């Protein structure tokens with residue numbers, strides 16, 4: 001959905017690295033000086049030379065004359081984007097009696113992301129489990145390579161329990177029961193060198209299912225009961241920034257024309273990331289576009305909020321970060337890659353086709369040359385990242401008839417635990433697992449390969465000549481490692497090694513599934529958008545995936561639920577601040 005017709009698509013800088021740097025410096029903002037500099041650079045290139053191929057994901061703010069505004073509305077707080085952050089903010093604002101308007105591009109509230117992290121909550125206290133805050137802070141800083149704002153992380157740590165209490169009140173009233181995840185791990189927390197803190201929550205009904213409205217739907221009902229509603233079909237076109245520097249509202253593209261919403265106290269952007277914008281993603285995170293074989297994002301998330309903030313003078317994270325799950329199951333021979341053209345041609349595909357949960361299981365994985373290339377017991381995006389640097393960008397996971405037993409022993413965490421839980425439903429009275437039934441869909445559509453011998457499996461996977469030899473040698477070596485219960489080759493934990501001896505054998509060609517992007521508008525610990533000098537832009541706030549200052553390079557997968565936990569905590573923090 002692109003209503004804005006008058007955005008100039010003209011490129012303004014020659015290098016990909018330069019785009020990030022420029023944006024971070026605020027030069028891409030709509031302040032007149034910045035715009036002039038930007039245009040000058042488009043003519044000459046940053047070094048005064050002719051600009052090479054332009055990266056034009058940012059464009060310029062649309063020119064909207066006062067006379068083009070079809071309607072104007074007023075409120076204290078304008079929230080933009082009715083997803084996980086926006087709905088939490090709106091529900092909290094409804095309780096706090098804040099005069100708010102919530103504008104959403106789509107026609108429904110965004111999909112709920114169920115697992116969320118919070119510290120020191122009642123359910124974990126009842127279990128006697130505590131998070132080591134210093135260690136957690138160190139882990140977040142390490143994952144972000146120091147690019148995060150540690151005061152912002154501390155704010156999340158301090159206020160996430162309040163967020164939990166608020167969310168829990170609404171969920172519990174609907175009959176949902178909270179589950180405190182991941183406190184009882186073999187070999188200590190996670191059994192990996194990563195810290196896997198006990199702080200993830202999700203909800204089930206009394207039968208362990210999910211027979212209740214999703215959280216965002218419950219939030220919508222909650223604000224409806226308070227006499228408020230989500231304003232759908234409103235796509236952010238640009239922010240309104242006054243000469244004194246304050247952001248005082250925003251203009252939206254709507255079916256009725258442009259609508260301006262004035263916000264006396266502030267504008268909170270919760271517009272999500274830019275995963276649905278291949279041009280922006282290619283410019284900012286080529287490792288993502290080169291590793292992806294399946295898509296799982298909200299298709300409204302084209303980076304509109306980030307771009308509007310940059311046009312208004314905000315700075316962006318200097319580095320990028322995306323959330324990629326290693327579950328993009330594809331037919332043998334498929335190559336990874338995500339471009340505007342490939343999406344139009346229907347590739348990669350959206351889940352249910354692409355999200356193959358067992359892809360995360362730490363079985364032997366080999367590259368397209370049949371060689372083992374990494375420790376498979378790793379964060380979700382490590383294998384896709386490594387494969388992106390290799391020809392084809394995909395890799396193959398291989399397991400045998402002991403799959404059911406192996407995944408119980410692997411005991412993976414977070415949503416990847418679904419595999420070990422689901423396969424139990426296919427366990428017969430004799431203790432064996434009906435794997436044909438468990439993998440029925442993927443075997444049926446030809447993406448998953450099954451064979452009685454490893455040789456036959458190699459053929460089905462498309463390994464020819466040398467690659468086949470490598471593949472068989474890798475399987476043999478892997479059996480040796482399993483027997484020795486030691487992996488000097490890549491350092492995997494012994495309990496996550498497995499044998500390849502019991503037919504049938506299975507082979508899955510995999511790449512990454514792109515879920516979202518998590519770099520964005522640089523914010524401080526109050527979630528205020530920052531300009532190029534690091535000063536807060538009065539009246540402008542951001543939370544969740546459109547905001548930055550937390551992640552860099554990757555999503556910290558062992559910190560399960562951190563994305564949604566920080567999103568809702570930040571969003572509620574802004575409401576508290578302005579209430």
Ligand SMILES: Cc1cc2nc3c(=O)[nH]c(=O)nc-3n(C[C@H](O)[C@H](O)[C@H](O)COP(=O)(O)OP(=O)(O)OC[C@H]3O[C@@H](n4cnc5c(N)ncnc54)[C@H](O)[C@@H]3O)c2cc1C
Pocket residue numbers: 080081082083084085086103104105106109110111113114115116117234235236237270271272273296297298300301302303304305323514515516518543544545546560561562563564565567
């Ligand atoms: C399939 C999937 C599963 C996930 N599961 C989890 C999980 O279990 N736990 C976890 O921690 N994280 C999870 N994540 C990540 C998590 O969803 C995000 O990190 C974050 O919580 C999203 O919140 P948000 O409000 O920033 O964005 P979103 O929830 O994506 O909401 C953004 C909203 O803004 C709207 N919007 C976009 N552009 C505009 C515009 N220009 N104008 C107006 N509105 C606009 C969109 O339509 C959308 O409703 C998952 C992500 C995906 C894709």
